Amino acid sequence: MGDDEWRARLIWWVAILIVANSLVDTVIVAPLLVLPQMAEFFGTDQSAWLNASAILAGAMWAPLLGRTADVYGKRRILVIALLVGGAGALICLIAPNVGVFLLGRVIQGAAVGSVFITVVYIRQVFPARVGMTSVGIVTSGSAILGIASPFLFEAVVGAYGFRAVFVVSAALALAAATAVRVFLPESPVHAGGRVDVAGALLLGLGIAGVLSYISLAPAAGWTDTGLIVLLLTGIALLAAWVFTALRTAEPVVDLRMLTRPVIATLLVVVLGTGAYQALLQLIGIIGHTAPDEGLGYGLAGGSGSLGLMFALPALGAATGGVLAGWLGGRIGPARTLTWGMLIGIAAGIGLLLSTASFLPAAICAGFLGLTAGAVVTSGFNLSTTLVSGEKQGVVAALVQLMLGVGAVVLNIVGGSILGATAIPGGSTPSAQGVHGYILVMLAAFAVAAVIATWISTRAHRALPA
Structure with a gap:
């Protein structure tokens, strides 16, 4: 096979894997657009369960999918996970009550918990010289699609109602599973034993x-x-x-596999992802406040300002993921992860100094996106270099799990800070709370940077990829 033909095949495989990962947007992001309609239809005021159920189910599915992928093959388990996610979407589509709907959401979580399989597949099938870069493209490519998908779903829902979200999800799951099964070869590395x-x-x-x-x-x-x-x-x-x-x-997870470098990598992922997600949550909160309200913060500007505040992090995440993959193949994923944390610190400091200035804050949000892309891509790349090929599925599943844990825990920490420092007599965040919130996330970035630096000094102990 010639170089041009091989290159074209790799590009085609990357495109398929990006589509497979974009299914997560239809499971997590799209339902957020129709939460009020779903809550009204099912007659419940517990709208948080309607969406959180799939995210939590993703955490539940990840360990099982990681071990089965190592034993039975990455392509096979990815196809099964996509089809199971599609089946969950169909259950949500026809659900007559909230109990059946939540069951569908739990089943849909298989798609959420399968993203890491695409990473391990690339590391085991793609040539080493392009493997880390391809991981960055695949893990970040869905972020680019995510910029446009809310507008698409808004139009679809407006025309056909909230159930259209699950029709799209089921159709995409079937298309992605078919493409993966037909066009991608099976991964060559299999672990022995049972699940x-x-x-x-x-x-x-x-x-x-x-x-x-x-x-x-x-x-x-x-x-x-x-x-x-x-x-x-x-x-x-x-x-x-x-x-x-x-x-x-x-x-399902061999505790002996959790060496100090592996545990340290998971800690960096928890802290880095959590701090980014928490700061993104804060931007959403203060983005609805105008600076002239005299609260000491506020980023509300003209029409479309809040959209820009979220579009720039998405663009930054896509860019950061690709750059982290490219740099990881040259200077190592541990050093790339360290640089990502340092960028997060700089962006956090900038946000601390610009909580009442829209444009500087928007630029800082974009750089926070770079950190997010670096954390995800380098976290996957680094973790899979620290274990043998037969355990890469499990360790990547743990990274996926830590991405969710970090987001949940630090979002709650941030919300507690704002609640404890709210302006007396109401629930409006105070300037003290907003600035304290940012300082706590800066501390998380700083600790993560120290740990990542420690990992990079021990990189010579890692097993070869």
Whole structure:
């Protein structure tokens, strides 16, 4: 096969994997546009569950998908995950009540939990010289599509109602699964052994229980009886999983695989992603406030200003992901991850100094996007260099899990800061709260940068990719 033909085939494979990853937008982002309509249709005031269920289910699915992908092949499990996600969309489409709808959302979560499979597939199938760059393109390509997709879904929903979201999701899942099965070869690396399904269920359900409590408690109350039961159940399931994992020959996640560099990488992912997502949440909050209201902050400008504040981070994430992949193949993913954290620190400082100036804040938001792209791409690239090929699926699944954990936990931390420092007599954030919020996220970036620097000094201990 000639170089031109091989290059064209790689480009085609990358395009297919980008489409597969874009399914996540139809599962998570698109339903946000129709939450009020769904809540009204199903007669519930718990709209948070309608969307959070798929995100939490993604965390539940990831460990099982990681181990099965290592054992049975990345392409095969990716196809199955996409089809399962499509089946979940069809259940949501025909759901007569909220219980059936939530079941569909949990099943849809398989698509959310499968993004990491595309990363491991690239690392094992693509030539090493383009592998890390391709990871950056695939993990960031959906961000570019995500800039236009809200406008598309808004038009579709306006014409056909909220259920159209799930029609599009099911159709895209079928198309992506077909393309992956027909055009992509199977990955060459397979682990031996079996899949510990019982362990995967204990781990997945335990994680989902704990994250459900963290996600929903701020609205329902930290002492809500039902949520406390959910938290305790999640902790008990996780404890049971640890007990069985230490006594199982082939656990779904081998705890011996969690070396210090691997754990450090996961910490950087949690802190970096969490700080970025939390700052993005803050921008959404203060973006509706005009500077002339005299609160000491405010980014509301003219028409379209808030849209620009979110479009620039999306563009930055796409750019940062591609650059991180390209640089990772040249200076190493650990150093690239460190630079990403340093950019996050600089952008956070800029945002701290411009909470009442739209254009400087928008530029800082764009640079925060660069950090997000670097965290995702370098986190996947680095983690898969720290273990052997037979364990890359599992470790990448853990990175995917940490992306969600970081976003949930630090968003809650940020919201608690704003609530505790609100202007007396109301819920409006104070300038002290806004600035304290940013300082906490800056500290998260700083700790992540220190850890990433430590990892880069130990890079010679990593196993070859």
